[in-house]
Amino acid sequence: xxxxxxxxxxxxxxxxxxxxxxxxxxxxxxxxxxxxxxxxxxxxxxxxxxxxxxxxxxxxxxxxxxxxxxxxxxxxxxxxxxxxxxxxxxxxxxxxxxxxxxxxxxxxxxxxxxxxxxxxxxxxxxxxxxxxxxxxxxxxxxxxxxxxxxxxxxxxxxxxxxxxxxx
Ligand SMILES: [Zn+2]
Numbered sequence: 001x002x003x004x005x006x007x008x009x010x011x012x013x014x015x016x017x018x019x020x021x022x023x024x025x026x027x028x029x030x031x032x033x034x035x036x037x038x039x040x041x042x043x044x045x046x047x048x049x050x051x052x053x054x055x056x057x058x059x060x061x062x063x064x065x066x067x068x069x070x071x072x073x074x075x076x077x078x079x080x081x082x083x084x085x086x087x088x089x090x091x092x093x094x095x096x097x098x099x100x101x102x103x104x105x106x107x108x109x110x111x112x113x114x115x116x117x118x119x120x121x122x123x124x125x126x127x128x129x130x131x132x133x134x135x136x137x138x139x140x141x142x143x144x145x146x147x148x149x150x151x152x153x154x155x156x157x158x159x160x161x162x163x164x165x166x167x
Pocket of ligand 1: 121122146147149
């Protein structure tokens, strides 16, 4: 599995936090609204959702730069531009996956490929603060953030942290 379904994902606090951090505080409402529609005119989104214009535009632009919304422009004969926006659900699911549990899966892939990785148990509650073996040697197996002993990372550790992450 390499995606998370939007409806499931948005019920997770970590995903909600990711969306708010990256796309702005109104982005969750915006996503829920757009997920049930095709291209919607920007002013209609604003009217329907009640999201203030500045916040809406900021969210849409940030989402566009991550490729999770698509924009269509229409220019009338007075050069007036109208914007239409559509959510790219597949891209959004991929974005969420890659920024949440995908990071754990990527580490598992590296470990299964035989790479030696080290991590700091104290600094790895939500994210895994990890180093490759060269870095670990450079740091003399002490975490550069907190000074704790660096420990070899195992797939079991990653799985455990991944489970905690999704709680
Ligand atoms: Zn540490």
